Amino acid sequence: MSSKPSIPKGTRDFSTKEMLKREYIFENIKQVFRLFGYQPIETPAMENITTLLGKYGDEGDKLLFRILNSGDFLSSLNYDDMTTLEYSKLSSKICEKGLRYDLTVPFARYVVQHREEIVFPFKRYQIQPVWRADRPQKGRYREFFQCDVDVIGSDSILNEYELIRIIDDIFKILRISTVIKINNRKVLAGIAAYIGESDRIIDITVAIDKLDKIGIENVNSELSTKGLSEKAISNLQPFLQLNGNTSDKLGTLNRLLSESEVGKKGITELQTLFTYIGNRSLSCDIELDLTLARGLNYYTGAIIEVKSKDVNIGSICGGGRYDNLTGVFGMEGVSGVGISFGADRIYDVMNQLNLFDDLKGSSTDVLIVNFGEDETKYSLKILDKLHEMGVKTELFPDPAKLKKQLSYADSKKIPFILMAGENEINNNCIKVKNMSSGEQKEISMKVLKKFVENEIRQTKGIDSLPPNLKIL
RNA sequence: GUGGAUGUAGUUCAGUCGGUUAGAACGUCGGAUUGUGGUUCCGAAAGUCGUGGGUUCGAGCCCCAUCUUCCACCCCA
Incomplete structure (x- = not known):
């Protein structure tokens, strides 16, 4: 029994040279987090599967790694279960635990569990690996590190602004040139209401998220395949074609969405955020991007995504505001906002751009x-x-x-x-x-x-x- | 989950039409130099050709399966 040892698909060993570079990234990110008053926590690699299920959409549920119950995991099943249950139901009977998929949901769980000892607003950071049963490819791993900063228990848009500053600081230090894209789920909800398809908001956002990738015609035909009416699609066009600078865009949105309460709320939030950003000098580009949707179900306000301008690897940082993530764990009315830096992709970007030169030494x-x-x-x-x-x-x-x-x-x-x-x-x-x-x-x-x-x-x-x- | 490519010393790669004992460079180790590295010179070790089947007198090469890595989709950091 001496076959060659190996590691599971999509996981990696990090050798000393790589670790020095990785730690350089973690150290810098950590220092910026601390600079803004965030404090560290850690949570277990595994959570109860019920904590994780249903938080990331259907796709997310599929990508969860499930942990088989120890001992006689079949004892909870009878013969009928085995022959008649579909696999997803079956697996939740024999798998009570799962590996965490991100750090935000475990954080929400943590906040609810520790509410008595936490002083709000609570600013925490968390740097730990997460696991997704995705098919691996470039920039996509089954085990990767996220560096999360969140502030929970405060509605203020100052928090969104602070996160933008943190993003800007970190990528300035790491010398990655980036563009920060910002949007707001409330605006998207307003748009869905405006075109009379409020309950289709997920389909709509997923489709328009692909705008710059597949073009406007394909987006429209995808929407039509999803069952949106011709009228709704034609009403949507002004939003897809929105251009000009940020204040032009916000002005147009204001006119178009004047009837929608949520829409107007979202626009106000965006306006406030952009006012804070105002003329302060940031090294990143900032862009109001209506086509930014982001899949994670729990976002309700601002959504943020950061891309490298020089390397095409998807987003290297992303996040947003979630108004009621703690609600599913029994703690209503607590709003939070946070972002997550993808350390592994940041590493790939920096490696490709030879940004680790300073670390060559011993x-x-x-x-x-x-x-x-x-x-x-x-x-x-x-x-x-x-x-x-x-x-x-x-x-x-x-x-x-x-x-x-x-x-x-x-x-x-x-x-x-x-x-x-x-x-x-x-x-x-x-x-x-x-x-x-x-x-x-x-x-x-x-x-x-x-x-x-x-x-x-x-x-x-x-x-x-x-x-x-x-x-x- | 769907479609496509890939896999040969530690690493990067050669390997002709299916034909004897699978090669190179770099790296590693040893020696030239028993208290002096990098450069140089000499030498050595290192491979179940991803894995398992099949075809064949004969397979690194052809066929099937499987795994890995990579690419596109889906989705995402």
Whole structure:
């Protein structure tokens, strides 16, 4: 039984080089989240399946990973169940748990469960993997990390504005040029009402979401296939053809939707948001995009999606406002808004654009050569000192040939070697080798600290770190 | 879930019409150099040709199934 080991479809191992890059992304995102006063939480990888079902639409239910009950999972079934139940009903009988599909629904569940201990508005961030049983392809994985920020318990559009700022800050730091697309579900609901097809809002939004992909004719024919009347479709056209700048668009919408209460509410929300954004300078492009629909069922207000301008990989960040997500868990009238950064896609974008150049260096600054048992005591003393000074240092674990130890340092791009063999120990000094110049010299133990400050810090020190990591 | 492509040392890829023992580069390891890396030179290890069946005297190559990865759709981060 020694077949080659493998990992499940759509999952990946991350090797050291990849992890350094990934952590760079996580660190930066986390710092911006903290800057705006968000605090971390984590929730379990698995949730009760009933928590997850029905929150993401039919498509979402299909993509949930279900966890087979432990033990005799068939004991809850009788013969009739097995032969007559359709598979989805059957699976919810034998699978009581599932892997989380996103971080928003578990968060809503968390808020309801911990309502007594939470002070509202509650601003939290959460960086964890999620799982979807999707068919994998480029930019689409079955296990991937989401970085969520949400504020729950506040209706203010200031929260939407804050999220836009966060998006802008993060992508500015990561040097990804992006366009932020904004829309509002209430406006979409208003449009559906205006054309007399209120109950078809999902079909309508899904179809117009494809506008820039398949063109206006195909959208119209798709709507017609879905059973929308000719009249409704022709009434929809002015919305599909909306153009001009943001205030033009909002003006037109205002006229067209003057009869619709929800529609007008949505327009006001958009207006408020765009006023906040106003003339503040953002590095991202911002665009009011009526064709932005987003599939997740629970959005009720603003919807936000971010795309890279240089790499075509779908959205790298998305989110919106949900007015009653906690309602399904028994806590009514609490509105929240949040966004989710797709770390894996951000990684793909940055990799493709070679934006990780700054990270080429090693994580270790100094390697202490291992000369053997007798010298190790002396080396460990040096190691401790350097660690106390905050210098990233490692001692080679085996007394391997010097050649081996040096080429290890070389492959890890460690810039400094410290050698303390018999001669050095007798003279109470250390030999230092600079790997890039090849130059080496002996220094006494006393000036070790000075040496660190003058040379290591300058070669590998804080100045070489990306500016945003300097605080660390 | 639907349709299409793909798979050969650790990695990137050759491999002719189906014909003897499947090759290269890079990487790894060893040596030239027992206390000095990168460059150079020499050498070695490394493969059940994704997996399982089938056709054939003979299969990396042809056929079937299956898995992986990739692409389009659906949907999404």
